[in-house]
Amino acid sequence: MSVANGKVSQLAAELSRRLATDKRYKILEAVMRRYDYRSHGLIEVLHAAQDSFGYLDEPTLYHIAAKLHLPLSKVLGVATFYNYFTLKPQGKHTCVVCLGTACYIKGGDRIVEAVQQRYHVKPGATTPDGELSLLIVRCVGSCSAAPVALFDGVLGTHLDADTALQRVAAMLREGLPEQSNGKTPVQEVER
Amino acid sequence: MARTLTINGQMVSARDEDTILRAAQDAGIHIPVLCHLDGLSDVGACRFCLVEVAGSNRLLPACTTRIQEGMVVQTDTEQLRNYRRHLIELLFAERNHVCAVCVANGNCEMQSLAIQLGMTHSRYDYMFPSLGVDLSHERFGLDHNRCIMCTRCVRACDEIEGAHTLDVFGRGAKARIVTDLGMPWGESPTCTSCGKCVMACPTGALFKQGSTVAEMTRDRSKLNFLKTAREERKWIV
Amino acid sequence: MNPDELNRIAQAEQAALSRHEHAINVCVGIACHSGGSEQIRKALEAEVKSAGLQGKCLVRGVGCPGLCAEGPLVSVEPLHRSPPQELLYRKVTPADAPALVRSVVREEPLEQLRIDANQPFFTRQLKIVLENCGHMDPERIEDYIARGGYQALIKVLTEMTPQEVIDALSRSGLRGRGGAGFPTGLKWATVAKATPGRYPTYVPPDIQSQKFVICNGDEGDPGAFMDRSVMEGDPHRVLEGMAIAGYAVGARQGFIYVRAEYALAVKRLRTAIRQAQRIGLLGKNIAGTSFTFDVDIRLGAGAFVCGEETALIASIEGGRGLPRPRPPYPAESGLWGCPTLINNVETLANVPPIITKGADWFASIGTEKSKGTKVFALTGQVKRSGLIEVPMGITLREIVFEIGGGVPEGRQFKAVQTGGPSGGCIPADYLDMPVDYESLAKVGSIMGSGGLIVMDDTTDMVEVARFFMDFCMEESCGKCIPCRAGTAQMHHILTKIQQGKATARDLRLLEELSNVVKHTSLCGLGQSAPNPVISTLRYFRHEYERKLVPELERV
Numbered sequence: 001m002s003v004a005n006g007k008v009s010q011l012a013a014e015l016s017r018r019l020a021t022d023k024r025y026k027i028l029e030a031v032m033r034r035y036d037y038r039s040h041g042l043i044e045v046l047h048a049a050q051d052s053f054g055y056l057d058e059p060t061l062y063h064i065a066a067k068l069h070l071p072l073s074k075v076l077g078v079a080t081f082y083n084y085f086t087l088k089p090q091g092k093h094t095c096v097v098c099l100g101t102a103c104y105i106k107g108g109d110r111i112v113e114a115v116q117q118r119y120h121v122k123p124g125a126t127t128p129d130g131e132l133s134l135l136i137v138r139c140v141g142s143c144s145a146a147p148v149a150l151f152d153g154v155l156g157t158h159l160d161a162d163t164a165l166q167r168v169a170a171m172l173r174e175g176l177p178e179q180s181n182g183k184t185p186v187q188e189v190e191r
Numbered sequence: 192m193a194r195t196l197t198i199n200g201q202m203v204s205a206r207d208e209d210t211i212l213r214a215a216q217d218a219g220i221h222i223p224v225l226c227h228l229d230g231l232s233d234v235g236a237c238r239f240c241l242v243e244v245a246g247s248n249r250l251l252p253a254c255t256t257r258i259q260e261g262m263v264v265q266t267d268t269e270q271l272r273n274y275r276r277h278l279i280e281l282l283f284a285e286r287n288h289v290c291a292v293c294v295a296n297g298n299c300e301m302q303s304l305a306i307q308l309g310m311t312h313s314r315y316d317y318m319f320p321s322l323g324v325d326l327s328h329e330r331f332g333l334d335h336n337r338c339i340m341c342t343r344c345v346r347a348c349d350e351i352e353g354a355h356t357l358d359v360f361g362r363g364a365k366a367r368i369v370t371d372l373g374m375p376w377g378e379s380p381t382c383t384s385c386g387k388c389v390m391a392c393p394t395g396a397l398f399k400q401g402s403t404v405a406e407m408t409r410d411r412s413k414l415n416f417l418k419t420a421r422e423e424r425k426w427i428v
Numbered sequence: 429m430n431p432d433e434l435n436r437i438a439q440a441e442q443a444a445l446s447r448h449e450h451a452i453n454v455c456v457g458i459a460c461h462s463g464g465s466e467q468i469r470k471a472l473e474a475e476v477k478s479a480g481l482q483g484k485c486l487v488r489g490v491g492c493p494g495l496c497a498e499g500p501l502v503s504v505e506p507l508h509r510s511p512p513q514e515l516l517y518r519k520v521t522p523a524d525a526p527a528l529v530r531s532v533v534r535e536e537p538l539e540q541l542r543i544d545a546n547q548p549f550f551t552r553q554l555k556i557v558l559e560n561c562g563h564m565d566p567e568r569i570e571d572y573i574a575r576g577g578y579q580a581l582i583k584v585l586t587e588m589t590p591q592e593v594i595d596a597l598s599r600s601g602l603r604g605r606g607g608a609g610f611p612t613g614l615k616w617a618t619v620a621k622a623t624p625g626r627y628p629t630y631v632p633p634d635i636q637s638q639k640f641v642i643c644n645g646d647e648g649d650p651g652a653f654m655d656r657s658v659m660e661g662d663p664h665r666v667l668e669g670m671a672i673a674g675y676a677v678g679a680r681q682g683f684i685y686v687r688a689e690y691a692l693a694v695k696r697l698r699t700a701i702r703q704a705q706r707i708g709l710l711g712k713n714i715a716g717t718s719f720t721f722d723v724d725i726r727l728g729a730g731a732f733v734c735g736e737e738t739a740l741i742a743s744i745e746g747g748r749g750l751p752r753p754r755p756p757y758p759a760e761s762g763l764w765g766c767p768t769l770i771n772n773v774e775t776l777a778n779v780p781p782i783i784t785k786g787a788d789w790f791a792s793i794g795t796e797k798s799k800g801t802k803v804f805a806l807t808g809q810v811k812r813s814g815l816i817e818v819p820m821g822i823t824l825r826e827i828v829f830e831i832g833g834g835v836p837e838g839r840q841f842k843a844v845q846t847g848g849p850s851g852g853c854i855p856a857d858y859l860d861m862p863v864d865y866e867s868l869a870k871v872g873s874i875m876g877s878g879g880l881i882v883m884d885d886t887t888d889m890v891e892v893a894r895f896f897m898d899f900c901m902e903e904s905c906g907k908c909i910p911c912r913a914g915t916a917q918m919h920h921i922l923t924k925i926q927q928g929k930a931t932a933r934d935l936r937l938l939e940e941l942s943n944v945v946k947h948t949s950l951c952g953l954g955q956s957a958p959n960p961v962i963s964t965l966r967y968f969r970h971e972y973e974r975k976l977v978p979e980l981e982r983v
Binding site: 036038039040041042043044046047074077078081082083084085099100101102104105106137138139140141142143144145146154155157 | 458459462463496497499632634647648649650651652653656688689690726727728729730731732743744745746747748749805807808809813814845848879881883887892895896899902903905
Binding site for chain 3: 277
């Protein structure tokens, strides 16, 4: 964008610094190229960006808008319309509690309450030390094992408040997110 | 090609490509609207222009429904009046609409509509959301408290000015009008300060800086003038 | 790819399979997958290898056999016995592998893990859509072909005109499985008749089609996972259905719109598309004919409203998923303004068997107006939860008490909720009602996409209504006033009732508002959002009234 403007030149400077150092923008470039930089690829491109960076921040959105020749506000509008995208970085660990109907009527809300109280973190937020994000989803499609939650992407089934808290504590103790077969549906998106 | 239809028992002649709203307006029949503005595309969002069409089990928005030969339309039944009253009450309770301190008092389409629909109060609890006002632009202001999300400003900015500075952020009750990447309006790199969004606004949400209570008047017909001039090279004053 | 080549692949695959004596099927559907079924599969493979049985026992991953609550599930299928006596094992761990393989060799069931395959959960079902789930590896196109896959596509391309395909669909009586139950044949005929690009807007130059087929896999109802199981367990079936639809309506390009959360389904669909393209069942000149059809995947991103067809189209175009008023319907003006056929996953999965077995066969199943079967995700307070497929017209009692085994621990059945946030709660009085589109609508619910949630006497029905209203409020796109502001007010009143702060006047207002939102909202989300409130008020009004306070006591 050639409009002289403080905010935009800041974004552009930050972006060129990142483009030079951060390899993840190369992956993003490949995805945009696959859609021939056309606007109908916007959501796929946002997916790719979120998968690479974990969240969508201003310089990234600015980059995508510029490359796809889309209005800035449209890109922001699309990114904030869909729940899957987040503009804020997540904590080191995530506890995603399902509140689909089956989980809800089997007590999923009590799990949310327990984690919320123990770690003083509201649904959708991250603890101040950046260790834990508590998130809520509407149905992960594992209703037969309700109530369920994903601890760093690993599905915990037939939970109650106590077992859920144990899983969260274990996850925080272990340091790095554990990788196992039960990788999160969220992490597992492959292309 | 001319078509004939019946609106409120009156025979009306209209062009093939006309909407029910257009046909009614041409025949001098009033249908209440809020998200519609001549010169902008129609989105069918506010639902005030819903009408009853014989043979359809659903109510149809007059602004987007094309006429058909022999169509029988009712625009002002008891049922429709009841629904419209609920809709305007919902709108008043949704954000912080206080006419007494509003720049658009007396020039507000939402206010006129409430009067026209005979609204005396809202049966719904006021939600009193905590919303901000963006006064960073040197000439204009955006008060989210008075915004009804009709998106006329978004369409004016995109379709007529072409800048697409404005769009909608988020969704549902949490949706807001946003400039560019969410920066203050005054810092927008794309806004041309043309003021078309302000012309389009039906309420006091978008206003000229410096206007005080009831001072904010605007010429909404300018947008249709511009569109016809730009697209058809016709200057209709 | 021509019919002979297809048969050769099928025969080669069947021959390879029949060299084995047993197939050990490990469920790799998401529920069992997250229970560790991949490790079980590896343990079984290692065990078979160390016992030197590679030629005799085939270990393979298969789609969901249904009884998800008992997973991870493993079944042992004898390949040379008819009728095949399949053994099904529950809650298997990698440590069970040696004992399991030993039992296969000795041909003795492993009693401690065995589930009775003759229980009503299995015997009362009728599998058409799910016939392959649990019996083939969803990541191998050869498995699908060996089970008769792609025969229907070859048949329509070589023997039938598009009109004959549409006639067959119409005669079968198939109706849309996404919720509303619109006759599929009629929808196909409308798109087939539509002039390409009648209201053209802008078709990206890299997309070569003037009509489109979209498979709606945006299964957003909380408590529903039918389409997920089909896409994970039998992805080629969906592709075949789409290609047949493309031929019938005259489209060259299809899109599958899948929730990004369904990562396993996305992965398997991508694999399936690649495989089908490789052997010429998708792409240019399929089966040597002039028919060209390709499929691409588009990921949803967490917006329930995108299950609504016009919102879904807006999303595929790369925008905010906002619905728009219909008409014009997508059949006339859909994706990029072109005529577009949108069918749900389960609807398309029904198409291949209708072609191969005939419309009359399909029409012989079900009731007069609702033909075929329906897949349900049976969950909630029920003993055996999981994925089931039953003929239309079965009663709710049979589903809940025979297949599902009733509510657990001597509790009382209270209601069954169908149709998710757009549906209603059906009380015990209607348990003997047949499950079909019309009957469900008559009692104030809908067929919906197939979530079936059983509630017992501990369930607070006002809370259920509030839960669904919370969902609809969060998922409202915010475009139209009744849905955006109306659902928020309904949620507010329901919360007041729960907090003991509502009066009879509030309840009256809630009822009036339900009516307003239902009749004035722009799209299906808003129009059906009041259904859970309306239906619980209809059958459990006393639960609401009990919580009201007199006007003067209100604080």
